[in-house]
Amino acid sequence: MKLFEYRGKELFDKYGIMVPNGKLVNDENDFSDLKFPFVLKAQVPVGGRGKAGGIKSVENKKDAKEKLAQILGMDIKGFTVGKVLAEEKVGIKKELYMSIMLDRSKKTPLLMISGSGGMDIESVSDDQIFKAWINPFIGIQPFHIRGTISKLKLDKEEGKQVAKVLSKLYKMFREYDCELVEINPLIISSNGNVIALDSKVVINDDALYRHPDIIAENVELTPLEKEAKEKGIAFIQLDGNIGVIANGAGLTMATLDALTHYDGNAGVFLDLGGTDDPEKVMQAFELMKKAKPSVIFLNLFGGITKCDTVAKGVKAVITKEGIDCPVITRIKGMNEDAAKEILKDAGLITAATLQDAAKKSCELAGGA
Amino acid sequence: MAIFVDNNSKVVVQGATGHQGVFHIGEMKSFGTKVVAGVTPGKAGQEVHKVPVFNDVSDAVDATGANTSLILVPARFAKDAVFEALDAGIKTVVVITENIPFHDSMEFVHYAKYNDAVLIGPNCPGIASPGKSKIGILPGSIFKEGNVGVASRSGTLTYEIVNSLKEKGLGQSTCVGLGGDPIIGTTFIDALDAFEKDKETKAVVLVGEIGGTAEEESAEHIIEYISKPVFAFIAGRTAPPGKRMGHAGAIIARGKGTAASKIEAFKKADVKLAKFPTDIADLVEQHS
Numbered sequence: 001m002k003l004f005e006y007r008g009k010e011l012f013d014k015y016g017i018m019v020p021n022g023k024l025v026n027d028e029n030d031f032s033d034l035k036f037p038f039v040l041k042a043q044v045p046v047g048g049r050g051k052a053g054g055i056k057s058v059e060n061k062k063d064a065k066e067k068l069a070q071i072l073g074m075d076i077k078g079f080t081v082g083k084v085l086a087e088e089k090v091g092i093k094k095e096l097y098m099s100i101m102l103d104r105s106k107k108t109p110l111l112m113i114s115g116s117g118g119m120d121i122e123s124v125s126d127d128q129i130f131k132a133w134i135n136p137f138i139g140i141q142p143f144h145i146r147g148t149i150s151k152l153k154l155d156k157e158e159g160k161q162v163a164k165v166l167s168k169l170y171k172m173f174r175e176y177d178c179e180l181v182e183i184n185p186l187i188i189s190s191n192g193n194v195i196a197l198d199s200k201v202v203i204n205d206d207a208l209y210r211h212p213d214i215i216a217e218n219v220e221l222t223p224l225e226k227e228a229k230e231k232g233i234a235f236i237q238l239d240g241n242i243g244v245i246a247n248g249a250g251l252t253m254a255t256l257d258a259l260t261h262y263d264g265n266a267g268v269f270l271d272l273g274g275t276d277d278p279e280k281v282m283q284a285f286e287l288m289k290k291a292k293p294s295v296i297f298l299n300l301f302g303g304i305t306k307c308d309t310v311a312k313g314v315k316a317v318i319t320k321e322g323i324d325c326p327v328i329t330r331i332k333g334m335n336e337d338a339a340k341e342i343l344k345d346a347g348l349i350t351a352a353t354l355q356d357a358a359k360k361s362c363e364l365a366g367g368a
Numbered sequence: 369m370a371i372f373v374d375n376n377s378k379v380v381v382q383g384a385t386g387h388q389g390v391f392h393i394g395e396m397k398s399f400g401t402k403v404v405a406g407v408t409p410g411k412a413g414q415e416v417h418k419v420p421v422f423n424d425v426s427d428a429v430d431a432t433g434a435n436t437s438l439i440l441v442p443a444r445f446a447k448d449a450v451f452e453a454l455d456a457g458i459k460t461v462v463v464i465t466e467n468i469p470f471h472d473s474m475e476f477v478h479y480a481k482y483n484d485a486v487l488i489g490p491n492c493p494g495i496a497s498p499g500k501s502k503i504g505i506l507p508g509s510i511f512k513e514g515n516v517g518v519a520s521r522s523g524t525l526t527y528e529i530v531n532s533l534k535e536k537g538l539g540q541s542t543c544v545g546l547g548g549d550p551i552i553g554t555t556f557i558d559a560l561d562a563f564e565k566d567k568e569t570k571a572v573v574l575v576g577e578i579g580g581t582a583e584e585e586s587a588e589h590i591i592e593y594i595s596k597p598v599f600a601f602i603a604g605r606t607a608p609p610g611k612r613m614g615h616a617g618a619i620i621a622r623g624k625g626t627a628a629s630k631i632e633a634f635k636k637a638d639v640k641l642a643k644f645p646t647d648i649a650d651l652v653e654q655h656s
Contacts, residue, residue: 102470104550104580104617107477122622136474137482177471206443206616207469234614249548249614250522250577253603254645260606261643271614274523303507303527304395333531334507354644 001203002220004043006085008199011176015168017183018195022087026072028065035088036060040067043083044076045220047120052076057089079219090197091190096152097121097129098166099182099200100173109134109173111166113148117185140170154188161194162186176214177207224290231283234273240265242365243293245284247272247300247310255299258354264362267293276305281313286321295326297361299354302333311339315346326364330357370497370542371517371562371569372460372486372554373436377501380405380428380458382449383440384416388464392440392505393417399502404432425456436460438494438503446490447472454483462503463489463553470616473551480553487553491616493523493545504545514539515568516652519559520575521546521582521617525603525645529575532649538656541569548615550579556586564594571597571652574639578604579618579625587633598639599651602627 003011009019025031025040042054049055054076058064064086074081095117103110111132116124130148134140145163154162165186173181182200189195208216218226228235234249242259244266246252256266268291270284288296298314300307311331318327327348331339340350351357379396383389384406394417396403405428406416412423422428425437437453439446439461446465453461454476461480468490480487488495494504498511510531516538520526523545530543544559546552556574563569572594576583583602590598605627607613609620620626634641640655642648 102474102550105582105585107474107551109474135478136471137478174471177469179470204470206467207471209444210469236611236613238608246524248522248524249618250520250525250575250603251528251645253577253607253613253618254525254601256607257603257605258644266606269613301524301528301531303510303524304505332528334509354646 001205001208001216001218002045003199003201003203003214004045004083004217004219005041005199006043006083008201009196011172011201012196012199015172017165017168018193020087020090020195020197022085025068025084025086027068028061031061031064031086034086038064038086038088040064040071041085041087042071042074042076042081043085044079044081046077046079049076054081090187090195092187093190094154094158094188095185096162096187097124097184098169098186099180099184100170100178101180103133106133108136109170111144111148111170113152113166115152117187121184134170136174140167157192158188158194165194176211177204178202179204224287228287231287233280233284233287234269234271235287236269237291238266238269240267241294242266242361243268243270243288243291243296245270245272245288245296245298247274247305251299251301255297255354255358258358259297259362262359262362264358264365267291272310274305276309276313278313278316281310282317285314285317289323293325295328295361295365296323297357298327298329299357300331300333300339302331302335302339306335307331307333307339308335308342311342315342318346318348328357328361328364330354369566369568370500371559371566372488372542372544373495373497373503374500377436377460377503378402378404378432378434379436379438379503380407380425380432380434381438381440382407382425382453384408384419384421385411385414386440388440388505390416393419395508396502399496399508400499401501401503404434425452425458429456429458434458436503437462439463439465441465443467443469447476450476450487451479454479454485458485460486461488462492462494463487464492464494464505466491468549470549470551473549477551477553488544489547489552491549492547492552493526495542495544497542498540506543506545510534511543512539515541515570517541517559517563517566517569517572518543518575519546519556519572520544521548521577521615522575522603523548526575529573529601529645529648532646533652536649536653538649538652541566548617550617556582557589560586560589560594560598564596569596571599571656573648573652574598574600576600576602576630577615577618578607578613578620578627579615581624583630584633587637587639590637590639597655598637599642599648600634600639601642601645601648602630
């Protein structure tokens with residue numbers, strides 16, 4: 001789960017990493033304990049908000065009031081701004097970059113530091129990024145710091161302060177089950193303090209149960225995706241008009257790919273997982289109906305899951321609630337013949353192969 | 369021969385008395401797996417399909433000589449269960465459990481390495497060497513003994529592919545589900561090395577998906593070290609960046625992990641790629 005900037009900074013503060021003086025503001029009454037000039041920052045779970053006009057400097061109360069009204073409710077890449085962080089300005093001497101993430105290949109935390117802070121790290125040349133992989137059993141050690149921070153052109157005191165921030169950030173990364181913590185920029189202020197001007201923190205969803213202080217806002221999900229998450233269904237909304245229901249993430253992805261092959265576009269990715277529970281199947285279809293696809297493509301492979309049990313669940317939903325779009329089905333595996341009979345009986349179209357089913361779905365959706 | 373599991377695998381199931389444990393102990397036994405023990409704290413003395421249950425793994429190992437563990441415990445107890453198995457001397461650990469915190473997986477993956485143990489998963493369907501042993505939740509009915517090695521990041525998609533191999537008369541030496549998480553123990557490279565050494569395996573099928581760079585790394589490894597023919601399918605060619613596609617590990621992040629990059633890497637390594645999952649069997653048939 002991606003945290004809003006201000007929530008990330010609350011965690012930084014908890015670990016003793018300095019952040020600018022600031023607070024969330026809703027209206028002019030909230031400005032009273034802030035020193036002008038300050039900055040208003042839209043809280044959205046996507047990058048590029050500066051370019052979209054979501055970050056503005058303000059000089060006085062009138063200016064702040066006007067600009068706050070512009071930012072609140074603004075749309076940034078599909079997200080409506082509901083929260084604005086006001087932060088006092090800090091004089092900047094140097095801008096650095098610091099992050100720790102999980103490296104999938106080495107299976108360890110990867111630390112990255114650069115003297116080129118404030119810009120997109122992907123645009124910084126590789127020889128300007130200093131990396132260290134930290135074995136989780138030894139944790140962060142002085143040699144990691146020598147291998148990274150010492151390569152930056154910092155004076156002795158600055159280096160010491162940045163090293164302290166790094167140790168604190170690593171502690172937070174491990175204790176809060178982070179997938180990513182990024183400070184960009186981490187600045188050295190004109191009076192020598194090391195301050196995190198921004199925060200990007202992603203916490204592993206599967207570990208949220210042990211962090212009751214982190215409120216699951218799921219800000220990056222659509223309303224239907226949120227509903228699905230609460231029901232424990234893997235459901236993703238996409239740009240197209242074909243709703244895909246399959247069992248298993250890999251098979252669902254492969255089904256999406258098959259549609260693209262025939263110039264169709266999936267609008268929903270719904271992975272039933274290993275379930276054949278009629279209640280779950282019913283919930284899945286209800287969610288799918290709410291997404292209003294032009295066609296539903298049901299692709300099942302039965303292994304341990306029996307196709308006919310799933311088919312019974314599907315038939316029950318359709319008989320009970322009706323369905324106002326065509327449903328193409330492709331069924332393979334355990335008890336497939338019985339399943340096909342049940343689905344035909346429910347008035348659904350059954351196709352012999354994945355290719356046939358994908359082609360048919362695309363035709364009916366107006367793609368191919 | 370086969371890789372990682374065979375007739376010598378003596379299995380202890382951790383989480384034996386739960387719904388999954390009871391069901392899959394039965395399934396594994398009918399496949400021919402030597403399930404010698406179950407473990408559930410506080411349930412010593414019970415039996416599941418005539419398999420004795422113990423309170424802890426070291427008791428089970430002492431009494432039965434178990435050398436392989438299947439982990440079916442809930443996510444929040446998984447790390448402890450893996451550590452317990454490794455400390456009891458288990459050398460092959462198969463972790464089925466889904467939704468294990470990544471930091472937990474990171475720790476037990478490193479601890480397994482430190483103990484020279486093979487760790488498969490987490491978030492995987494397990495491993496099967498047809499005619500010998502099946503350790504996990506894969507459906508027994510799709511397999512056939514033979515010479516194709518399969519390694520996959522996926523579950524149902526793997527069953528689909530294995531089933532289509534069987535329909536063409538192509539049996540499997542071993543089919544290993546590596547898991548859909550970003551941090552996993554056994555990787556494509558580990559499986560490729562094992563298949564390369566395995567006399568029974570004549571061809572290898574890799575089932576990859578978006579997220580991470582495991583496919584790209586294995587492609588480089590294939591060029592350098594693998595002489596047997598390799599076939600592949602990559603799922604998620606049309607997945608948008610930044611979305612987790614069902615598996616925790618299936619996400620294009622910071623421009624990395626696209627299907628295009630994986631397909632490109634495999635082409636360079638002369639790996640034959642299938643457009644549809646069921647085409648893999650045709651490709652293997654044509655080239656063998």
